[in-house]
Amino acid sequence: MAKTSRFDSTNRTLISLARLNRPGGKRLYWTVVTIVVAAACIIFLGPLYWMVTGGLKTSLEYAQNPPTLIPKHPSLTNYSDAWTDLDLGRLILNTAFYAFGALAFQIVLDVTAAFAFSKLKPSSPGSSSPRCSPP
């Protein structure tokens, strides 16, 4: 391997590259990587997959036991129903308005306060440094 410089003695981690490059080490390393990636996919991607495909199923199929892994007749009607029935467009607009409004206020207030604290350093004649830092 030519580009081992990333993992030389300065940049090495818990297990050294020399140990990993032994035949047994390599096999063990790839076994662990495979197992961890597979487990992480099931644990973290699985629920999301279930949620997204659950939205593609009919409510009968969704409540079915045992559950189906792949929706039998995937359709987007649930998503379009939710969009119209719950007025999701309006809700998303509200959320965006709230988020960007808060962001705008935060930028103006925080930047001016930070500038005051770091550069202007207002102080009453007696004290040498500002004592009133917000939590």
Added chain:
Amino acid sequence: MAATTMNPTVAKPGGAQQRASRSGGLRRRFFDNVTGWLFLLGATVCFAFFSWYPMVREFIMSFQRTRRGVTTWVGWDNYVRMWNDPSFGQAWRNTLEFTVLALLLAYVLPFFVAILFNEFRHAQGFLRVLVYLPVMLPPASALYLFAYAYFPDNSGIFNYVLHSLHLPTSQWVQSPSMTIPSLVLASTWINIGGSVLIYLAALQNIPGELYEAAELDGAGLFRRIWTVTIPQTRLILSLMFMLQVVATMQLFIEPVILANGDGVEGSAESVVYLMYQHAFNFNDLNGGAALGVMLLVVLAGFSGLYAWLGPNKTKKETRPPWRKRRVSTPPTGP
């Protein structure tokens, strides 16, 4: 607003005090300070209205009682009433159980996950994204996901999987003994990503020479974790410990969504939920305020203890008074 008072001298570094002393002049000093205070005004007003005022108000309210629109001072009565509330002990016990279990699962586990990920030369970015996905999911929807997964009698995905593997199934949030562990499990899944990323960042700052030296000295894998990894990440570990405890003690949304608030036989009743019940369901804002002050005192006490005993200070300051100060005798050479 303050832009009119902005002049070229203001933007120079150095601070008002220094400039004032250099140029002299009371008037100049006053105007330099005014600019600074005006710049602080917006943030201060916001903090005062949305942070400090409610805190003071809550404190005052905890000593009052409002009945039919008439407010009277009642002294410690609200605190006594809360102390004698039948759910009070249960709520604190549940909250503490959640905190301790969450420390094991959501504080210790991510550290070892981060150590494992840090060893990977491949797929590390992918794993980081995977682990962080639940954090990006809104907590409420993630918890509803768990509410479906926790259904008893094999219709929930957990019981279905356990049953097909011929493992014992559980009633999850329907059984009083499993309620808190179920909440911890859900909360861990939601929050693990943030902790893992922070630990990974800390691990990547450890100089490789330390591992190299330890290995040359014959230290094995666990010895290296114990003597290099943990001491090197001590600051982050202790900071995360405090943040974790303060965050988990405020357990609220998990029981509300997963266990219908207080759970079966009050098995999910948390301090913050009890506070919420008093304030908004029992029409007893004063009792809720008293409970809130109690929780604040406990958490502030814990944070104070951390600040006092914590590691990010010089040696001299960290020594608690009950430990004898070691008298160092300076070498008395001839």
